Amino acid sequence: MDFAFSEExxxxxxxxxxxxxxxxxxxxxxxxxxxxxxxxxxLWQEMADLGWMGLVFPxxxxxxxxxxxxxxxxxxxxxxxxxxxPFFSTVILGGLPILDAGSEKQKQEYLPKIAGGKAIFTxxxxxxxxxxxPSSIAVKAIAENDDFIISGTKLFVxxxxxxxxxxxxxxTSQQARAEEGVTIxxxxxxxxxxxxxxLKTIANDKLCEVxxxxxxxxxxxxLGQLDQGWSVVQRIVERAAVAKCCEMVGGMQKVxxxxxxxxxxxxxxxxxxxxxxxxxxxxxxMATDVDGSRFGTYQAAWxxxxxxxxxxxxxxxxxxxxxxxxxxxxxxxxxxxxxxVTMDHDLQFYTRRLKAAQLTFGGADFYREIVAQExxx
Amino acid sequence: MDFRFTKEQEKFRQEVRGFLEEELRQGxxxxxxxxxxxxxxxxxxxxxxxxxxxxLTWPEEYGGQGHSNVDRFILTEEMLxxxxxxxxxxxxxxxxxxxxxxxxTEEQKKELLPKILRGEAxxxxxxxxPEAGSDLAAVKTRATEDGDDYILDGQKMWTSCGMxxxxxxxxxxxxxxxxxxxxxxxxxxxxxxxxxxxxxxIDITGSxxxxxxxxxxxxxxxxxxxxxxxxxxxxxxxxxxxxRAGLERLMANYPLFDAxxxxxxxTKRMGKSLSQDRLIRYKLAQLxxxxxxGRLLTYRVALVIDKGSTPTVEAAMAKAYSTTFEQHLASxxxxxxxxxxxxxxxxxxxxxxxxxxxxxxxxxxxxxxxGASEVLRNIVAERGLGLSGKL
Ligand SMILES: Cc1cc2nc3c(=O)[nH]c(=O)nc-3n(C[C@H](O)[C@H](O)[C@H](O)COP(=O)(O)OP(=O)(O)OC[C@H]3O[C@@H](n4cnc5c(N)ncnc54)[C@H](O)[C@@H]3O)c2cc1C
Numbered sequence: 001m002d003f004a005f006s007e008e009x010x011x012x013x014x015x016x017x018x019x020x021x022x023x024x025x026x027x028x029x030x031x032x033x034x035x036x037x038x039x040x041x042x043l044w045q046e047m048a049d050l051g052w053m054g055l056v057f058p059x060x061x062x063x064x065x066x067x068x069x070x071x072x073x074x075x076x077x078x079x080x081x082x083x084x085x086p087f088f089s090t091v092i093l094g095g096l097p098i099l100d101a102g103s104e105k106q107k108q109e110y111l112p113k114i115a116g117g118k119a120i121f122t123x124x125x126x127x128x129x130x131x132x133x134p135s136s137i138a139v140k141a142i143a144e145n146d147d148f149i150i151s152g153t154k155l156f157v158x159x160x161x162x163x164x165x166x167x168x169x170x171x172t173s174q175q176a177r178a179e180e181g182v183t184i185x186x187x188x189x190x191x192x193x194x195x196x197x198x199l200k201t202i203a204n205d206k207l208c209e210v211x212x213x214x215x216x217x218x219x220x221x222x223l224g225q226l227d228q229g230w231s232v233v234q235r236i237v238e239r240a241a242v243a244k245c246c247e248m249v250g251g252m253q254k255v256x257x258x259x260x261x262x263x264x265x266x267x268x269x270x271x272x273x274x275x276x277x278x279x280x281x282x283x284x285x286m287a288t289d290v291d292g293s294r295f296g297t298y299q300a301a302w303x304x305x306x307x308x309x310x311x312x313x314x315x316x317x318x319x320x321x322x323x324x325x326x327x328x329x330x331x332x333x334x335x336x337x338x339x340x341v342t343m344d345h346d347l348q349f350y351t352r353r354l355k356a357a358q359l360t361f362g363g364a365d366f367y368r369e370i371v372a373q374e375x376x377x
Numbered sequence: 378m379d380f381r382f383t384k385e386q387e388k389f390r391q392e393v394r395g396f397l398e399e400e401l402r403q404g405x406x407x408x409x410x411x412x413x414x415x416x417x418x419x420x421x422x423x424x425x426x427x428x429x430x431x432x433l434t435w436p437e438e439y440g441g442q443g444h445s446n447v448d449r450f451i452l453t454e455e456m457l458x459x460x461x462x463x464x465x466x467x468x469x470x471x472x473x474x475x476x477x478x479x480x481x482t483e484e485q486k487k488e489l490l491p492k493i494l495r496g497e498a499x500x501x502x503x504x505x506x507p508e509a510g511s512d513l514a515a516v517k518t519r520a521t522e523d524g525d526d527y528i529l530d531g532q533k534m535w536t537s538c539g540m541x542x543x544x545x546x547x548x549x550x551x552x553x554x555x556x557x558x559x560x561x562x563x564x565x566x567x568x569x570x571x572x573x574x575x576x577x578x579i580d581i582t583g584s585x586x587x588x589x590x591x592x593x594x595x596x597x598x599x600x601x602x603x604x605x606x607x608x609x610x611x612x613x614x615x616x617x618x619x620x621r622a623g624l625e626r627l628m629a630n631y632p633l634f635d636a637x638x639x640x641x642x643x644t645k646r647m648g649k650s651l652s653q654d655r656l657i658r659y660k661l662a663q664l665x666x667x668x669x670x671g672r673l674l675t676y677r678v679a680l681v682i683d684k685g686s687t688p689t690v691e692a693a694m695a696k697a698y699s700t701t702f703e704q705h706l707a708s709x710x711x712x713x714x715x716x717x718x719x720x721x722x723x724x725x726x727x728x729x730x731x732x733x734x735x736x737x738x739x740x741x742x743x744x745x746x747x748g749a750s751e752v753l754r755n756i757v758a759e760r761g762l763g764l765s766g767k768l
Contacts, residue, residue, distance in 0.1 A: 001386075001447050002379045003677055009378075069378060260762045275766055277751075280758030287757055288674070288694050295673035299380045316669045319662070371662040377642065377652035 003295055005073060013073045019050065020081035026346050032084035033204035037162050039085045048117025053091055057099060061111035068239075068305035072246045072298070079247030079357075080254045082349045084205075086120050086159040092243045093158070093236065094121020097167055097184070101224035101232045106186065110165070122189075123236065124154035124168040124210050132237055132362050134230050135178035139212065141170040141185065146219055148172065148185065150212040156360075160208035161196045163189040167236075168212070173227055182230040184223040191215060203356035238311065241318045241361040242304055245297040248321050248357050251350045252290045252328050258347065259283060259332045266337075273335070282331040289324035296320050315370035322364035325354045386451055393455040396428065401459065408460030410630040410736045413453075414537050415584060416462025419496075425463065426496030431470045435478060439486055440494045446679040450624055457628035458635075464538050469493040469500040472619045473546050473565065480563070480604030480612055489544075489565060500565070501542035502620075503533040503590060504613075511752045513548065514557045514610055518592060520549035520564065525599055527551075527564070529572065529592035537746075539588020540577050543568055552607050561609040564601045572596060581738045614689070620747045621692040622678045627671045627699035629743060630707055630736040634664065636729040637710040651713065660709050664702075671699045690761035693753040700743040700750065707737040 005013065023043055032038050047053065056071050057063025071091070078087060095114045098106055113119035129136040139152030150170055160166065166187045173181035187194070193215040199207045224232045260283055263274030273279050296317040303310030329351050333340045340347040358364070382390070400406060406421060425431060433449045435441020456463050474493045477485055492498040509515040518531025529549060536545065545566050552560030568575065572595030580586035604612050638661060641652040651657050674695040681688040710733040711718035722731030744750045758764045 001382060001676060001680060003673070003680060005378060260764065263764060272765075274764040277755070277766065280762075280764045280766065281751070281754040283762050283764060284694075284697075284754035284757035287762060288698050291677075291694065292670040292674055292698065295677060296670050298378060299673060302378050302380050313669075316666050319666045320670050365659070368659055368662040368666065371665050372652075372658040375638065375662065375665055377638070377658050377661060 003298060005069075009070060009073050012070060013077060016074050016077035017080070020077055020083060024081045024083050026082070026349065029082045029084060029349060036198075038159070038204075038206040039162065044085050045117050047085060047087065048115070051115075052087070053095070053117055054111070054115025055091075057095065057111050057115055061099075061107055062115035063111065069301055072243070072301040072305070075243050075246035076250035076253075079250030079353075082251070082353060086122070086162065088240075088243060088247070089122040089158045089163070090114055090120050092240050093123035094165065094167060096239060097123070097232060097236050098186070098223065100235060101184070106223065110186070113164075119164040120159060120162055121165050121167065122157055122159045122163045123240075124157045124160065124166045124187075125233065125236075126154065126156045128153060128155050130156065132366065133178070134182060134233075137169055137171050137178070137182050139168075139170045141172050141183060141217070143172070143219075144216075147216050148183075148219060150185065150187070150215045150217060152212055154210040154212070155207075156199070157208045157210045159206050160189065160210045161198050161206060165189050166194075166210070167223060168217075169229060169233055175227075179230040181227050182233065183226050184229040184232055185217045186221045186223055187215065187217050201356065203352045205353070205356055237361055238314050239304055241367075242297065242300045242310075242314050244357050244361055245293070245317045245321050246301060248325055248354060249290070249294050249297050251354055251357075252293060252321075252325055255328055255332045255347065255350050255354075256283070256286050256290050259286065259335050263335055279335055282335055286328045286331050289328050293317075293321045293324045311370065312374040315367040315374065318362060319364045319367035319371060322358040322367075325358060329354055382447070382451065386448060389448060390451050390455060393430075393452055394459075396424075397455060397459040397461055400424075400461070406460075406462050407730075408632040408635075409462075409730075410460060410632055410732055411739055412460045412462045412464070412632075413457060413467050413625050413629065414464050415586060416460075416464045417538075417541050418462035419465055419499075421462050422465035422496040422499075425466065426494060431466050431496055432474055432490070432494045433470075435474060435490070439478065439490050446682040447676065450676060450679045454624050454628065457624055457631050460632035465499045465541070466493070466496050467625075468502055468538065468546070469498050469544075471623065472616050473500045473502075475619060476546075476563070476603060476612065476616050477565070479615070482600070484600060485565075485603065498544055499538060499542045500544045500546055501536045501538045501568075501588070501590075503536055503545045503547040505535045506531070506533055511749050513613070514561060516548050516550055516561060518547070518549045519553065520547075520551050520562060520597075522551070522599075523596075526596045527599060527601065529566070529595040529597060531592050533590040533592075534578070534587065535746075536575075536588045536590050537586060539575055539590060540585060542588075545590060548609060548613060551609075555607060558610045560607055561613075562606050563603040563609040563612055564597065565603055566595075566597050566601050570595060570597060581741065582735050584739075615687050617748065618687050618689045618692045619682075621696040621753070622675075622682065622688055624672075624675050626696045626743070626747070627668070627675050627702060630703050630732070630740060633710055633729070633732040633736045634668070634706055636732055637661070637706075637713060640729055641713060657713060660713065664706055664709060667702045667705065671695070671702050674698055690757055693748065693756040694761070696748060697744075697750045697753040697757070700740075703736075703743050704740045707733065707740040711737050 054063035055066045141148040141150045166189045168185045168187045172183040175181040193213045195211045197209040266273050300313040300317040303313050432441040433444045437443045520527040547564040551562040574591040575588045577585045578587040644651045678688045678691045681691050717728045720727045
C-alpha cells in the first residue's frame, strides 16, 4: 500500500506546476472566460509540444505511453491553475474513448492529431433531459444506406463551438432495455447541419447547445459497435468523473492554501484572524476535506489506471468530493470576508469552477445511488 | 501509488478472519460495538497472543514479528469488523509496548514485553484526572522520590479497563516546581501493590466503562519509571499519536453498520424492503462513502508510521473525521429503526441486539476520548497548517 506519487510523477507535477504558473496566470484565465473561443491556441500548441495531449497514447500514435495516473497528475495541476484549454474534452472525452473503443484505422487517423495538438474533440452526450442514464439518450440516428442521419439537440457539450470532432452518442434502435440501441459516432464538427450556441454558465466554461439537423455520417464513423455503445459511454463517464475529481482536488488544494495564507496575513482586533480558534478549526476541517477528497480520488484514478473495475471507488470519490468541495468553498469564503466575493479576487474562479465540476458527470446523489447498488441495497 | 494490499497481506487478513469466524462459530463471543475497549476476555486475548498477533510490529529481538503497521491495521480492522473482545491486550499492544520499546530500559523490556506478548499484561491508561482532561499537562498526581522508591499520591479517572487491569500506565508529576510540561514522568505500575483503590464508574449506556483510581502513599519501585524523569510529557506526545492512529476510531461501532444494512435489506415495509426506500438508500450509501474516505485517511496514518514518522497531524485528522462518522452511523441507525431505536438489549422486541441505542449513547464519548475533536483540530491547524494561536 502506498498513497504517494512516484518520483517521476512528482517531477511531472512540478514541471506542470511551473509551466502553468508561468503560462496560465489568472489574467489569462479571466481573458479566456471573456474570449469567444475560450482558449489560447498558442498555449494549446505549447502543451502539445510538451507531450501532454498524447501522454497516455501508445508511441505508435504519437504518444508517450504513460498511464492514466500520470494524466491524473496533470489534471490536478490544470485544476489548480484553472486552465481553460480544451484538454479535458479533447483527451478525456475524445482521445481516450477512441483509444478504448476505436478501430485501428480510427486510432491511426485521430490519435496522432490529438497528440500533436491538431484536433480538438468533445463529447455530445447529454440532452435537454440533463441526465447520465441510458434512457436519456433520445437523439436519433436513422440508417440510410451506408450512412446515418442524426437529428436532435445535445446540451451541455463542452467546447463544441471550437471542436473539430464530436463524439456523438445517439439512439440507433429502440429496444426494451435502454442500454441497447445506443451508438457513438465520430462526427466532423464543422460539417453541414450542425449549429452551436454557447450557453452562459457560472464558470464561463463554454458549454454548448449543439443542434443536429439531418447530419449525415458514414457508418465507418461508428466508434465501437452499432447499438452497443452504452458500455463505452459508461466507461467514458466513469473516467470523466475521476478526471473531474482530479481537477477538483487541484483546485481545492489551492483554495486551502490561499485561505490559510490569508488567515495568517489578515489582521483584525490587532491579531491575525488565523489566531482565532474558530478560524483555525474551519481551516482544519478544510484540510480534512481536501485530504479525504485527494485519497478518494487517487484511489479511483489508480484503479482505472491499473485497469481494475473501479465503479464503486469512482462513485465514492465523486459523491464525496461534491459535498467536500462545497464545504471547502464555503469556509474559504467565510474566512476571506467580503474581499473573496469580488471579481477582482482569485477565489471566485475556484468557486464557480468547483460548482460546475460538482454538477458535471454526475453529482453526489447520482453516485450515492451507484454506491447503494454496489452495497447491494 | 498502490491501493492494493500485498498477496501476503490478503492472506493474513483471511487468516485473521478464519480465526474470528471459528471463534464465532464456537460461540466464544458475540459481535458487539466497543468490544475493543470494553470486551473483557482473557481467553480470547490468550488465543490472540498464541497466534503471535500481539506485538505484531515490534522487533523480533523482543519477541515481536517485525511486521508493518499496515499489517497491524489489517489485523485490528478485522477484530473491529467482527466486534471481537480484545480489551485485555489492546492498550498494551497499541501504545504501551511501543513506549517501553522506545524509552524503557533493557530490564523493563525483559520484564514487561514478554508479559504483554503472552497476553497477560492488562494495562490501563492513567492519564486523565478531575482537573486534567484535554490539558493533560495539568496532572496533579504526585510521584515523590523516596530512597529506591517513588510514593504516589493523587487520583486518576476515566480509566478504561480499570476494573480488570493488572498494570496501570501512569502520568504523574515528579517536579512540582518546574513549568507544568517539564515536571511530568511516565510510569508503569503493578496495581496489586498496596496503596491503590479502584472503584467503577458507569457510563451513559449503563456499562461499567471506567474506573476511578486513587493513590494514597502507594510505594512503587523506581524501575517503574519509563524513560527520562520529567521528560514524560514529550514522550507522551508521541504515544498519543499512536493512541489516536488506529481504525478503532472509525470502526468502534462497525458491527452496527453491518447489522443496520442487513436490517434494511431484510425488513419489509408495505411489501418493499427498507433498502429500496430512496431515503434509506441515500442514508446508507452516504455512510458507506464517509466510511471509505475515513478508511483511507486512517490507513494513511499507518503508511506515515511505516515511513518512520510520528503521525501527529495525520492521526489527529483521521480521528476527528472518523468519530464524526461513527456518531453519524449511530444516529442514522436510530433514525432507520424509528420507535424501535429506543429499545435496549435484552428486551422483548429489541432489533439488532440493541446495538443502535448502545452505540448512539456510547458514541457521544468517541469525540472526547484520546483527544477531544476540538483539540485535534487545534493540532491540525497549528502543527499541520502553521496557524498560530499565540499572539
Ligand atoms: C469513552 C472514554 C474513554 C476514556 N478512557 C480513558 C482512559 O482509558 N484513560 C484516561 O486517562 N482517560 C480516558 N478518557 C478521558 C479522556 O481522555 C478525556 O475525556 C479527554 O481528555 C477530554 O477531557 P475532559 O473530558 O475533561 O474534557 P475537557 O478537557 O474539559 O473538555 C471539555 C470541552 O472543552 C473543549 N476544550 C478543551 N480544551 C480546549 C482547547 N484548547 N481548545 C478548544 N476546546 C477545548 C473540549 O474539546 C471539550 O469540547 C476517556 C474518555 C471517554 C469518553
